[in-house]
Every structure is written in structure tokens, then in C-alpha cells.
Amino acid sequence: MVNHKSLIEGLVNKPSTQKQLSNAELVEASIRRGEAVLTNTGALRAQTGEYTGRSPKDRFIVKDSVSDSKIDWGEVNQPISQEIFDNLFEKVTTYLNDKEELFVFNGYAGADPHTQLQLQVVNEFSWHNMFAKTMFIRPETKEEAAGIDPEFTIVSAPTFKADPEVDGTGSEVFVLVSLEKKIILIGGTEYGGEMKKSIFSIMNYLLPEQGVMSMHCSANVGENKDVALFFGLSGTGKTTLSADPERDLIGDDEHGWNDDGVFNIEGGCYAKTINLSKEKEPEIFEAIKFGAVLENVVIDEEGNPDYDDGSLTENTRAAYPLDHIDNARIPSVAGHPKTIVFLTADAFGVLPPIAKLSKDQAMYHFLSGFTSKLAGTERGVTTPQPVFSTCFGSPFLPLHATVYANMLGDLIDKHDVNVYLVNTGWTGGEYGVGKRMNLAHTRSMVRRAISGDLELGEFVKDEMFGLSIPTSVTGVPSEILAPINTWESTDAYNEKAQGLKDKFIENFKKFGPESAEIAEKGGF
Known part of the structure; x- marks a missing residue:
């Protein structure tokens, strides 16, 4: 039988594993390791290779005694067996154990302390760890981070490619969720958004069971405490319209709604940057500075981002901490x-x-x-x-x-x-x-x-x-x-x-x- 907890602890406690690094340390590691470059805005820029967006057909949920009767199974929530998950989990942890460096972030999902999820992210890439640190809620001190007892753990190995015929996956990419073991296993893709959205899916499972509405929306609030929610798919203007200089931003993508009001699930924003301009979206434009991570944005030889260039993908992205927005509400809760x-x-x-x-x-x-x-x-x-x-x-x-x-x-x-x-x-x-x-x-x-x-x-x-x-x-x-x-x-x-x-x-x-x-x- 696979001891999942022991294998994760083995990775986390390796002498070469680096925990809770600062942005400066993560930027230095990403550049040193050839994973990313620094732009002249101060933001770190990485390219994600073949996969420049999520791979929904490669996402599976383990069908077990916990999930069987609760999940709405189908094309979105595809089942996979415990055996397939365990075999891949052992392979991935063995693969990562041979790496010279690993990076670990402990943090939270959910600004509401009553329903907050304690989480841990184990990364092969240092820039992925900075992405996780940017998008999830950050502990204030290393001591606080060390005291986190993870309720869910992400294990991410982007350079490990699955063999579908052997491993039982749909392709070389896999995003496997075990609700019983409380593990998210990601491999074969370098796209950072898989980590963010996997935790969101977990919150969409956990919050309704506690009587809390979970929502894919942005939210802001005016000086009269008039809270507004913005629902919309990619490209509809959700992030743009919620970043209003006349209102405080609660968050740009994921929220919960409980008896006290709304709260942000995340600690950062993940904005599309294609055709981004200072004139049209000044708040987002100015947020892309040191501490932000750019995905697949074309830059010139001098390090200038070209947000109009979609040659790598139209899905160019910027991840930045919520406090990069001047009028962000922190803690990100409202009525x-x-x-x-x-x-x-x-x-x-x-x-x-x-x-x-x-x-x-x-x-x-x-x-x-x-x-x-x-x-x-x-x-x-x-x-x-x-x-x-x-x-x-x-x-x-x-x-x-x-x-x-x-x-x-x-x-x-x-x-x-x-x-x-x-x-x-x-x-x-x-x-x-x-x-x-x-x-x-x-x-x-x-x-x-x-x-x-x-x-x-x-x-x-x-x-x-x-x-x-x-x-x-x-x-x-x-x-x-x-x-x-x-x-x-x-x-x-x-x-x-x-x-x-x-x-x-x-x-x-x-x-x-x-x-x-x-x-x-x-x-x-």
C-alpha cells in the first residue's frame, strides 16, 4: 500500500528542498536555473512551452468511497481509479526525489478564517513556486508557515511526462485529484494556472458542504459598502471591470459568500495581458512589477514586454499579488x-x-x-x-x-x-x-x-x-x-x-x- 503522507514528507524534508523563499530568492533561483528571465518592469517572465493553457481533458478525480456518490461525473469530472493514481504518485515522487532542488510553499485558500483551507505546494520549478506564492494567501511569517498542517497538497512535476499506455492517462499531461488522500498531482505541463484552478475546484467541493456559496467571479466594494460581483468567462472583461479606481478590489476571480458576506479565495490576481495598455487598464498595467509573474508574454532584447504580441499564445497572463493594486482591500472580505x-x-x-x-x-x-x-x-x-x-x-x-x-x-x-x-x-x-x-x-x-x-x-x-x-x-x-x-x-x-x-x-x-x-x- 502506498504511504502518500510519508512520500510527501520525504520530498518536503529533503536537505536540498527550499521552503517559503522570498520573492527575491525565487527570482534569483528561477534565473539561475534558466527557468525565467527578469523584464524591465521587474516582473519575472516564464514560457510554458507546448501547453499555454489548461488541459481539461487530462484532469481526473479519483473515484473512491469519498467521491463516488458526491461528484457530478461526466466529461468535466472524469473518474480515474485509485490504482492509477497510486502508481503515478509513486513514479512522480521518485522522480522528484532525484532532483537537486525542490521548492515548497505553505499557505491558505480563502480569506474567511472559518472556512480557510491550509495547503502545501511542492514544486519542481522555482517560478511555479513563486506563482503559487503569488496566487494563494501568504502567511505573514516563516514561523506561521511552518505551523501549517496541510489539508491539501499539490505535487507538481512539469517535466515528468506520463505514458498513456502504461499509466492509464489520456496523454503525457495529467492533473489528478484525490479527495480521499487530499492530494493534487500535476505533471507533463508547465502552465501555472493548473495549480490555481485545482485548488479552486477543491474549494467548490468543500464550501457548499459547509453551506457557503463558491463562485467564479470578481468582486469589489465602494465607499458606501456597496459590494458588487462580476461573473464572466475569459475575455468578457471580468478582471478589467472589477479593477475600478473608484472602488476597492476584493478579488478578481474566485470568491465565497457566507453568512457574513463575500471573501476572496486567493491572495493574487491572474489577468490576461493580450493587448494590455496603460491607457485602458492602468491598474493592471502598473501591477506588473517586481513580485509579479508573466506567462508567455513576448519580450524584446532589452526586456520590454510586448503585450500586443500573441505569437506564443493569445492566453498571455500576469499573476500579481493583490496588494499590487493600490485600492485592493486587505484582508479581502466585505459584506x-x-x-x-x-x-x-x-x-x-x-x-x-x-x-x-x-x-x-x-x-x-x-x-x-x-x-x-x-x-x-x-x-x-x-x-x-x-x-x-x-x-x-x-x-x-x-x-x-x-x-x-x-x-x-x-x-x-x-x-x-x-x-x-x-x-x-x-x-x-x-x-x-x-x-x-x-x-x-x-x-x-x-x-x-x-x-x-x-x-x-x-x-x-x-x-x-x-x-x-x-x-x-x-x-x-x-x-x-x-x-x-x-x-x-x-x-x-x-x-x-x-x-x-x-x-x-x-x-x-x-x-x-x-x-x-x-x-x-x-x-x-
Whole structure:
């Protein structure tokens, strides 16, 4: 029988294993080991090779007595046997034991002390350890770190490649989660985001069991304690819109909502940097300094990052500590939300730039989690494609989607929360015909929604989607508020809108009878 705890302790307690290093020490080690380079902003830049994003098809959960009856098994939560996990675990720990150096970080997930997860990260790469230190919540002292008794441990060996025929994996990459052993085993990929999202998946399993809502969203709060949540998939503007200089940032990606209010799960931000500019996103631009980690950002010979260059990947990233944002709230906790914003980048150009949702509509759109995939972003994609990611985070949800949707509905009711759908995508036609929503207009709409100004105005019902559209928003041209008015051809709009509506309806069928009432009350 494999003694998992003993094997991990063997790695952690090796004489050459370096624990709880400072940023300066991790930067020095990363450069010395040839893993990364320092840019002229002070940020560390690493390249992740072949894998520049997550590998969802290579993520598995061990099917055992703990997980069997609780996990929503399927394409997202793929089962794997205890035997396969144990065999790979032994191989990986043996492999890492032969390395001259290993790097260990002890920290936390969750700013709420009552539900905080104590965790440990064991890394082959020093820059991965700096990434973990950046993204998770950091102990204040080495003494505090040494006192952490890990409830979950990540073991990451990016240069260990699995043999699918021998090891029972889908490819050379593997992200294996054992809820019983409380271990996450990662190999074959150098992409840092696998560590971050694996812990988020664990929190999405643990928090609901404690009656706490877990959410893939960003959050901020104004001086009047008006908390706002922003849900949205990659590319919808979640990080950009939550980094508002007029409001304190609670966090940019992962949160919990308990009886006291909301709290950040992380200690850092993980922002996309493609086309990043100081003019459009000054808070994020200025946060990329010493202590930050850049992934796959092209730099010139003088060390200048070129955020417009997507030759390595469009998924260029910056990980930076939360306190790199001047107006970050630390500790990252706040009261109950007054406003929830669902962000979508509709490349079909048929959804309104902003619409108010009833509670039932909010649950429907939460379960749908719609955005678009653009032509040219993936091989073979020549026209906009709809993307439905349940609860705006389906790859990270171990439980059935209705667990999260029902919790959200109850919280909306309990705290009388206003919910808005905001389209940051296209207007006046689909991608290639219309144009992208003006960011300044979107900011104005979001600010008016959060301030409560929109509640004082008039709304009209959109005939196609049944959404309530404001007739006017301060600082926004009224003619863009109803999307049908922005198209040259009404017939063309109706055809495209009906097509998207049909896709919503078809997608919702996957939730089965558990969601029938939500579809009836909140759907189209």
C-alpha cells in the first residue's frame, strides 16, 4: 500500500528542498536555473512551452468511497481509479526525489478564517513556486508557515511526462485529484494556472458542504459598502471591470459568500495581458512589477514586454499579488453584495449592452454561462461559436450545477440583490460586421447599475429574449441600448437572435429534470 503522507514528507524534508523563499530568492533561483528571465518592469517572465493553457481533458478525480456518490461525473469530472493514481504518485515522487532542488510553499485558500483551507505546494520549478506564492494567501511569517498542517497538497512535476499506455492517462499531461488522500498531482505541463484552478475546484467541493456559496467571479466594494460581483468567462472583461479606481478590489476571480458576506479565495490576481495598455487598464498595467509573474508574454532584447504580441499564445497572463493594486482591500472580505453582473462577450451582436434580470432569469443565465468563441482564435473556427460554461465556471465544479444555482437563487432572495446581464461583445452586427462595445460605455453602464441609478429609470421588455432593457443610461447613447436598433436589417437581427435563442434552449436540456422549473420561470 502506498504511504502518500510519508512520500510527501520525504520530498518536503529533503536537505536540498527550499521552503517559503522570498520573492527575491525565487527570482534569483528561477534565473539561475534558466527557468525565467527578469523584464524591465521587474516582473519575472516564464514560457510554458507546448501547453499555454489548461488541459481539461487530462484532469481526473479519483473515484473512491469519498467521491463516488458526491461528484457530478461526466466529461468535466472524469473518474480515474485509485490504482492509477497510486502508481503515478509513486513514479512522480521518485522522480522528484532525484532532483537537486525542490521548492515548497505553505499557505491558505480563502480569506474567511472559518472556512480557510491550509495547503502545501511542492514544486519542481522555482517560478511555479513563486506563482503559487503569488496566487494563494501568504502567511505573514516563516514561523506561521511552518505551523501549517496541510489539508491539501499539490505535487507538481512539469517535466515528468506520463505514458498513456502504461499509466492509464489520456496523454503525457495529467492533473489528478484525490479527495480521499487530499492530494493534487500535476505533471507533463508547465502552465501555472493548473495549480490555481485545482485548488479552486477543491474549494467548490468543500464550501457548499459547509453551506457557503463558491463562485467564479470578481468582486469589489465602494465607499458606501456597496459590494458588487462580476461573473464572466475569459475575455468578457471580468478582471478589467472589477479593477475600478473608484472602488476597492476584493478579488478578481474566485470568491465565497457566507453568512457574513463575500471573501476572496486567493491572495493574487491572474489577468490576461493580450493587448494590455496603460491607457485602458492602468491598474493592471502598473501591477506588473517586481513580485509579479508573466506567462508567455513576448519580450524584446532589452526586456520590454510586448503585450500586443500573441505569437506564443493569445492566453498571455500576469499573476500579481493583490496588494499590487493600490485600492485592493486587505484582508479581502466585505459584506453582502447589492449588485451582481453577468458578463458575456456576445460575438453574434444580438444581446443588449445591459439588461436587468429577475431572480429566475438570473438562475437561468447563471446555469447557461454564455459567451462566444471568436473566428480565428482556434483552428477550424471560421464564424462565431456559442460557449456555454455552467455557472461561468463548469471546468471547476465537482458538484451538480443546480447545487450552485439554487444557492445563488436563495442568496439573491435573502439579500434582495439586483442582477444585470452586461454584453461586452458586439453591437450593430456579429463579429466581422458590427463593432466591439465601447469600454467607456460599458464602464458607465456598470457604474450606474452598481450605484442604483438604473433602478430609478424606466425599462422596456425585449421581445426576443424577454430581458428588461433600460431606456436611458447616463453617459451612454440611447440608440445602442436596444440591439435591434443598431442593425441595418431587422430581419437579419431577428434571424441571428433566434439562432442564439435556440442554442440557449438546446444547451439547457443537459441539466435534466432538476432544472425544469428554472427553465420554465427564467428561460425564453
